Amino acid sequence: MRTTIRDVAREAGVSIATVSRVMRGSASVTEPTRERVLAVAQELEFVPSQLGRQLAERRHAANGIVFPDLSGPYYAEVVLGYEAVAAELGRSVLILSTHGRQDADAKVLEMAERCDGLVILGRTVGDTTVERLAKRGVGLVLVARPAIATADSVNVENRDSAVALAEHLVARGARDFVFVGDPDGSSEFAERLEGVEEGFRRAGSRRRSLALAARPTEEAGAAVADSVGGVDDLPDAFVCANDELALGLMARLGERGIDVPGDVLVTGWDDVMAARYAGLTTVRQPMRELGGTAARLLDELINGSRSEPRHEVLGTELVVRGSTLGKEHA
Amino acid sequence: MRTTIRDVAREAGVSIATVSRVMRGSASVTEPTRERVLAVAQELEFVPSQLGRQLAERRHAANGIVFPDLSGPYYAEVVLGYEAVAAELGRSVLILSTHGRQDADAKVLEMAERCDGLVILGRTVGDTTVERLAKRGVGLVLVARPAIATADSVNVENRDSAVALAEHLVARGARDFVFVGDPDGSSEFAERLEGVEEGFRRAGSRRRSLALAARPTEEAGAAVADSVGGVDDLPDAFVCANDELALGLMARLGERGIDVPGDVLVTGWDDVMAARYAGLTTVRQPMRELGGTAARLLDELINGSRSEPRHEVLGTELVVRGSTLGKEHA
DNA sequence: GGTGCGTGTGTAAGCGGTTTCAGAAACCGG
DNA sequence: CCGGTTTCTGAAACCGCTTACACACGCACC
Numbered sequence: 001m002r003t004t005i006r007d008v009a010r011e012a013g014v015s016i017a018t019v020s021r022v023m024r025g026s027a028s029v030t031e032p033t034r035e036r037v038l039a040v041a042q043e044l045e046f047v048p049s050q051l052g053r054q055l056a057e058r059r060h061a062a063n064g065i066v067f068p069d070l071s072g073p074y075y076a077e078v079v080l081g082y083e084a085v086a087a088e089l090g091r092s093v094l095i096l097s098t099h100g101r102q103d104a105d106a107k108v109l110e111m112a113e114r115c116d117g118l119v120i121l122g123r124t125v126g127d128t129t130v131e132r133l134a135k136r137g138v139g140l141v142l143v144a145r146p147a148i149a150t151a152d153s154v155n156v157e158n159r160d161s162a163v164a165l166a167e168h169l170v171a172r173g174a175r176d177f178v179f180v181g182d183p184d185g186s187s188e189f190a191e192r193l194e195g196v197e198e199g200f201r202r203a204g205s206r207r208r209s210l211a212l213a214a215r216p217t218e219e220a221g222a223a224v225a226d227s228v229g230g231v232d233d234l235p236d237a238f239v240c241a242n243d244e245l246a247l248g249l250m251a252r253l254g255e256r257g258i259d260v261p262g263d264v265l266v267t268g269w270d271d272v273m274a275a276r277y278a279g280l281t282t283v284r285q286p287m288r289e290l291g292g293t294a295a296r297l298l299d300e301l302i303n304g305s306r307s308e309p310r311h312e313v314l315g316t317e318l319v320v321r322g323s324t325l326g327k328e329h330a
Numbered sequence: 331m332r333t334t335i336r337d338v339a340r341e342a343g344v345s346i347a348t349v350s351r352v353m354r355g356s357a358s359v360t361e362p363t364r365e366r367v368l369a370v371a372q373e374l375e376f377v378p379s380q381l382g383r384q385l386a387e388r389r390h391a392a393n394g395i396v397f398p399d400l401s402g403p404y405y406a407e408v409v410l411g412y413e414a415v416a417a418e419l420g421r422s423v424l425i426l427s428t429h430g431r432q433d434a435d436a437k438v439l440e441m442a443e444r445c446d447g448l449v450i451l452g453r454t455v456g457d458t459t460v461e462r463l464a465k466r467g468v469g470l471v472l473v474a475r476p477a478i479a480t481a482d483s484v485n486v487e488n489r490d491s492a493v494a495l496a497e498h499l500v501a502r503g504a505r506d507f508v509f510v511g512d513p514d515g516s517s518e519f520a521e522r523l524e525g526v527e528e529g530f531r532r533a534g535s536r537r538r539s540l541a542l543a544a545r546p547t548e549e550a551g552a553a554v555a556d557s558v559g560g561v562d563d564l565p566d567a568f569v570c571a572n573d574e575l576a577l578g579l580m581a582r583l584g585e586r587g588i589d590v591p592g593d594v595l596v597t598g599w600d601d602v603m604a605a606r607y608a609g610l611t612t613v614r615q616p617m618r619e620l621g622g623t624a625a626r627l628l629d630e631l632i633n634g635s636r637s638e639p640r641h642e643v644l645g646t647e648l649v650v651r652g653s654t655l656g657k658e659h660a
Numbered sequence: 661g662g663t664g665c666g667t668g669t670g671t672a673a674g675c676g677g678t679t680t681c682a683g684a685a686a687c688c689g690g
Numbered sequence: 691c692c693g694g695t696t697t698c699t700g701a702a703a704c705c706g707c708t709t710a711c712a713c714a715c716g717c718a719c720c
Contacts, residue, residue, distance in 0.1 A: 002467075004706055015670045020708060027709095030668065047466075050443040051390070052706030055381045055675045062424075062444070073603065076406035083427050087437070092444055093425050094392075097413050107417070113380040114392070114422055136332075136377075247607060273403065274604035277577060334676055345700045350678060357679095360698065382676030385705050664719085671712080680703080688695070 003044045005052075012040040023048055062092035063139070063298055064111045064118035065291075066125065069099040072216070072244055073272040074287060075121060078143065081291030082119060089299050091116075098124045105129040112138045116302045119143055119294045123186060139301035141294045146187050147311045152297040154290055154312045158191035159198075161283045161316040165239070165267060166199020168281075172324055174236035174265055175205045180224050180249060181241020182212050189216075189241040192269060196239050216241055221248025225256065234264045237324070243268035243275045243282055250278065250323060265324045279322030286314050333374045335382075342370040353378055392422035393469070393628055394441045394448035395621075396455065399429040402546070402574055403602040404617060405451060408473065411621030412449060419629050421446075428454045435459040442468045446632045449473055449624045453516060469631035471624045476517050477641045482627045484620055484642045488521035489528075491613045491646040495569070495597060496529020498611075502654050504566035504595055505535045510554050510579060511571020512542050519546075519571040522599060526569050546571055551578025555586065564594045567654075573598035573605045573612055580608065580653060595654045609652030616644050 005023075009016040014033060021027045022037040029037075040046075054060055065082050067075040079095060086093045096111050098104035108125050109132070112118060117139025120130065130148065134140055140151035147153035169177065177200065183190040193210075211227075213220040221240065225248070228234060240246035246268030250260050260266050268275055271284035293312055300306045335353075339346040344367060351357045352367040359367075370376075384390055395412050397405040409425065416423045426441050428434035438455050439462070442448060447469025450460065460478065464470050470481035477483035499507065507530065513520040523540075541557075543550040551570065555578070558564060570576035576598030580590050590596050598605055601614035623642055630636045 006706080016707080017671080017709075018669060021669090024708085028668070033668085047439070047443060049706050050440075051381065051385045051388075052675090053708075055385050055677090055706080056708040058381075058675065060381070071410065073403060073406070076403070076410070079425075080406070080427070083425055084429070087427065092441060095409075095413055095423050095425050097410070097417065099414070109377070110380075111422060113377060251607070272603075274607045277581070277604045278607035336676080346677080347679075347700060347702095348698085351699090354678085357699095358697070363698085379676050382705090383678075385676075385707090386678040388705065662720095665717090667715085667717105669712105669714085671710105673710085674708085675706105678704085680701105682699105682701090684697100684699080686695100686697075688693100690692090 003046045005046070005048065008037065008041050008044055008046050011044065012037045060092075060114055060116050061090070062094055062115050063295075063302070064094035064096060064115040065121065065294075066096045066098060066108055066111070066118060067121040068124050069097055071099075072242070073274070074242065074270050074285075077272075077287035078121060078291040078294075081288030082295045083291070084288075085292040085295035086299075089295065091299070094118075109133070112136065117141070117298045119291075119298060120145065122188075139298050141298045141301070143290060143294050144186075144188055149309065152301060152310050152312075154293045154297065154314065156188075156285050156290065156314045156316050158188060158316070159195040161318055162192045162195020163199040163202075164318045165281075165283060166196045167203070168318060168320060169237050169239070169265060169267070169324065170200065170203040170205065172261075172265060176200070176235050177237040177239045178211045178235040179239050179241070180211045180213050180221065180245050181216055182214065183210075183241075185216075186241075192239075192241060211238075213241070213245055216245055218244045218248030218251075221245035221250075222252040225249045225252035225258075228253075228256075228258070231258060231263050234258070237265035237267065240266065240268050243270045243272045243280060246280055246282070246323075247274055247278055250280065260323050261325060267324060271319055275319075275321075281321045281324040282319050284317045284319050286316070289314060333376045335376070335378065338367065338371050338374055338376050341374065342367045390422075390444055390446050391420070392424055392445050393625075393632070394424040394426060394445040395451070395624075396426045396428060396438055396441070396448060397451040398454050399427055402572070403604070404572065404600050404615075407602075407617035408451060408621040408624075411618030412625045413621070414618075415622040415625035416629075419625065421629070424448075439463070442466065447471070447628045449621075449628060450475065452518075469628050471628045471631070473620060473624050474516075474518055479639065482631060482640050482642075484623045484627065484644065486518075486615050486620065486644045486646050488518060488646070489525040491648055492522045492525020493529040493532070494648045495611075495613060496526045497533070498648060498650060499567050499569070499595060499597070499654065500530065500533040500535065502591075502595060504530075506530070506565050507567040507569045508541050508565040509569050509571070510541045510543050510551065510575050511546055512544065513540075513571075515546075516571075522569075522571060541568075543571070543575055546575055548574045548578030548581075551575035551580075552582040555579045555582035555588075558583075558586075558588070561588060561593050564588070567595035567597065570596065570598050573600045573602045573610060576610055576612070576653075577604055577608055580610065590653050591655060597654060601649055605649075605651075611651045611654040612649050614647045614649050616646070619644060 005016045005019050009019045083093050119141045121143045134150040142153040179193050181189045183193045250266045268280045268282040271282045275282050335346045339349045413423050449471045451473045464480040472483040509523050511519045513523045580596045598610050598612040601612045605612050
């Protein structure tokens with residue numbers, strides 16, 4: 001930072017207060033003075049320091065977003081939706097990926113010092129950290145994480161679509177399934193599992209078993225495929241907690257000569273781009289909208305235009321593709 | 331921000347200077363004093379204001395990254411790679427997507443006021459803006475954009491892989507091709523086109539025509555497929571400027587009953603996740619690494635550990651899949 | 661021709677830290 | 691026991707901006 005407000009003031013023969021007023025148009029200044037100041041500012045290439053401004057105003061005009069990992073397409077989409085809206089609202093966006101770091105909580109706390117508010121995706125930080133942030137007065141929006149009383153939240157509807165998915169599978173002849181994904185790792189996953197179980201139950205079926213995948217990745221999905229003994233060892237369907245698991249699983253099954261959907265049905269969750277090309281039946285989530293909604297809620301929170309916390313739930317949609325349809329449709 | 335350094339100082343019976351020294355461990359303080367201050371800080375839940383700190387230190391400890399649009403998987407990957415490294419280096423990351431906004435330049439200039447340096451991807455802002463930033467002394471790293479003398483840059487090798495791609499196509503029997511993508515919209519695309527042309531030329535072939543796609547999206551790719559008259563109207567190969575064009579094109583060709591690779595070969599660029607599942611031949615770019623390298627260069631720039639600008643070029647790799655291979659391999 | 665008010669501008673006190681400088685205290689060898 | 695260091699600590703000056711407050715001025719009004 002070179003030229004400051006004082007340089008401009010001196011050069012224009014006015015006080016710094018006047019320069020400030022001109023620069024932000026906050027109070028009336030006579031036209032000639034205004035013009036002179038603007039001319040000098042222009043000439044000196046004066047750009048007001050955001051730092052000085054922020055300190056004086058005690059606000060950052062920025063908000064953050066915390067996500068576990070951008071590796072998958074899911075979070076990238078949410079972040080994009082968030083950025084788009086936040087930028088529109090004139091706020092800078094800080095991002096922080098925790099990718100399983102130990103010091104995630106500290107990092108988030110630190111980031112909170114640079115923002116007026118932040119959005120937290122999933123189980124990136126502990127509850128105590130969230131509580132502390134809330135107490136500190138930072139605007140808080142929780143996404144894909146169980147709602148709490150002191151913060152806003154945005155979630156997607158998981159149960160209903162899970163039931164719908166189960167009904168579809170039953171209609172396609174499935175009587176049992178294996179859930180691929182760790183329900184303890186994510187409240188979302190847990191809801192999905194419950195919903196699918198309920199759907200099967202309603203149809204009078206029994207659940208066969210539960211496959212725990214450590215992380216929701218393609219590799220983990222492939223590993224599950226490897227663990228299958230053979231065609232006789234298959235359930236009627238693999239219900240995967242997200243698309244990446246399903247894609248990894250399906251690809252490896254194919255390599256092993258196991259036919260989808262002939263030998264086993266496979267479903268995912270999220271409807272990422274690759275799911276379309278792989279012909280994967282899945283549940284579409286409005287990822288962009290998830291981020292956008294979070295941005296809007298956060299803005300309301302920060303501007304104090306609302307005191308009661310709000311909890312939004314966005315709808316989802318079953319998308320049926322080849323991985324659960326007979327070949328004639330694939 | 332509630333409790334300040336002065337509150338702690340008062341409570342601990344020391345001066346603010348001492349508190350500052352304790353908090354940042356910058357100078358020696360006797361053990362008893364140190365402990366007392368820390369105890370009080372803990373009790374009062376004192377968290378030093380980043381704003382105050384930044385203003386005093388005249389640095390932001392943050393850097394930004396500007397990209398056109400996060401819609402595609404490409405930029406998301408680059409941003410992720412960037413974030414991972416930047417976070418490791420202890421810097422906050424600001425993101426800004428220009429998605430064709432008119433005020434992009436202004437937004438970038440504004441963002442520069444919040445960062446010690448920034449990374450600019452592609453043709454997001456005009457050259458004059460870049461010049462101005464450089465003159466202002468912000469650290470600057472250009473990615474996927476022609477290098478300039480006053481800033482660092484990171485690019486991928488386009489020509490060689492383009493030639494390799496062309497050779498592969500020729501080996502598969504192609505004698506002409508249509509390039510899908512706007513070479514005027516991106517220097518990268520232009521390089522790719524030139525490389526492919528050269529490869530075909532070396533093999534003694536003539537280029538057939540140039541399809542201009544407005545934006546590098548799946549929709550635009552599909553539109554190109556729609557514009558094809560019929561099987562007789564096809565080139566030997568569609569060389570697409572990126573994977574999304576190729577995927578959109580290939581999908582729509584399939585819908586129209588045109589066989590890939592039987593009737594026409596199709597290639598993309600980037601190797602995004604969906605390309606694997608669609609069996610698309612493409613050129614793999616080290617997207618994560620692109621972002622990571624940019625982060626490291628920027629860090630060096632900011633820490634002043636280097637004065638000469640550096641220009642990195644990362645390698646790429648041809649990935650051959652079903653879209654250019656006979657069915658027997660697909 | 662005073663009183664009263666509205667307007668434009670300057671002064672100065674913050675915002676919450678860091679850091680220079682100098683003085684006080686503790687330590688050293690002679 | 692003393693002068694010279696070394697080590698701690700505090701006062702105060704910033705960093706660059708916003709804004710409350712005061713003041714001067716010009717004008718309409720009675």
